[in-house]
Amino acid sequence: MEQVLFDYLAQYIALNADEKQAIIDLNIFKQYKKGDILLSEGDHSDEGYFVIKGCIRSYFIIDGEEKTTAFYTEAESLEPHCKITKKPSAYFVSCVEDAILIVANSGMEETIFAQFPKFESLCRILSEELLVKNQTDFDSFKTSSPELRYMHLMENRPDLLQRVPQYQIASYLGITAQSLSRIRSRILENKA
Amino acid sequence: MEQVLFDYLAQYIALNADEKQAIIDLNIFKQYKKGDILLSEGDHSDEGYFVIKGCIRSYFIIDGEEKTTAFYTEAESLEPHCKITKKPSAYFVSCVEDAILIVANSGMEETIFAQFPKFESLCRILSEELLVKNQTDFDSFKTSSPELRYMHLMENRPDLLQRVPQYQIASYLGITAQSLSRIRSRILENKA
Numbered sequence A, B: 001m002e003q004v005l006f007d008y009l010a011q012y013i014a015l016n017a018d019e020k021q022a023i024i025d026l027n028i029f030k031q032y033k034k035g036d037i038l039l040s041e042g043d044h045s046d047e048g049y050f051v052i053k054g055c056i057r058s059y060f061i062i063d064g065e066e067k068t069t070a071f072y073t074e075a076e077s078l079e080p081h082c083k084i085t086k087k088p089s090a091y092f093v094s095c096v097e098d099a100i101l102i103v104a105n106s107g108m109e110e111t112i113f114a115q116f117p118k119f120e121s122l123c124r125i126l127s128e129e130l131l132v133k134n135q136t137d138f139d140s141f142k143t144s145s146p147e148l149r150y151m152h153l154m155e156n157r158p159d160l161l162q163r164v165p166q167y168q169i170a171s172y173l174g175i176t177a178q179s180l181s182r183i184r185s186r187i188l189e190n191k192a
Helices: A002-010 A017-025 A081-085 A106-115 A118-143 A146-156 A158-163 A166-172 A177-191 B002-010 B017-025 B081-085 B106-115 B118-143 B146-156 B158-163 B166-172 B177-191
Strands: A029-032 A037-039 A047-053 A056-062 A065-072 A092-095 A099-105 B029-032 B037-039 B047-053 B056-062 B065-072 B092-095 B099-105
Touching: A002 A017, A002 A047, A017 A106, A037 A047, A056 A166, A056 B118, A065 A166, A065 B118, A081 B118, A099 A106, A106 A118, A118 A146, A118 B056, A118 B065, A118 B081, A118 B118, A146 A158, A146 A177, A166 A177, B002 B017, B002 B047, B017 B106, B037 B047, B056 B166, B065 B166, B099 B106, B106 B118, B118 B146, B146 B158, B146 B177, B166 B177
Parallel strands: none
Antiparallel strands: A029 A099, A037 A092, A047 A099, A056 A065, A056 A092, B029 B099, B037 B092, B047 B099, B056 B065, B056 B092
């Protein structure tokens, strides 16, 4: 399990045996079942998630209806707002599939930063990359029609279309399940 | 000019006189005129911006049409994607008003990080906060109707509605200028 994490980190920094052991000693690998809820609206939580295996999603419940805002799969990380802002969570996080996650809180991060300052550089670099990814996704969402958004998803995240229920994909694209179904038929017709 | 920056940074870390002088010595304060273009599609640039005074915006040109994606005003910072990814910029950045900006490149950041490691902590914290802000904006955009988006903007960024041309606000909200005008009339009628 550790190897997935170390392979990921190796893209950014070289870790020696002591540094790897310090991570292992934190005991941060956790297993979850499909449907498990990691975070609920109103929760105060200080935990961030890094996906080793599986898929988790964030969603709001607005007027009784779920609105999915993001999916996170292998080697993606989610820092919930409440961890950074110290305010109650505005949304839910749950497991779309059985999952193995790294779950780390701010205290663990500070312990590691004090022991190995290079982890702080790493976290800065990862935050900057996540920021760019998030902005790119937002820009693309804002400048695309729903049909283009779906085609973009087919191109860039074809795995999600297999792994995630249709109604969650629809709300992730900002449309109704009926609109998604119409878009899919239109694309299939054009291909035929 | 420096004081705006130091007041902002004081929310996060205490800087001593040497650290303040190191920032001043970087010679990073620049003045621009309304309409100046800081970054164009296709540019390779290694510069990030922090707004001391004024307003800048990012926009795409798609099929000959401008699509505004973000505005940045006093004490907000923009790290263009191309700075992080080292790829050509996909969008433009220009000045909506005359502006005083801090313009810093990665080389300057590394000089400062090496001299004063606490700046790296600061940048990590700022990146994490920017990430949360961006995700919050994206979540709100995705889960709101255009009318709610406009009401949200009136509530949270009333200054923008005064400072920015209507057509830029419309594309920022993901709608046409005509739709924005209808939404505004509807809201005024409801208030009357």
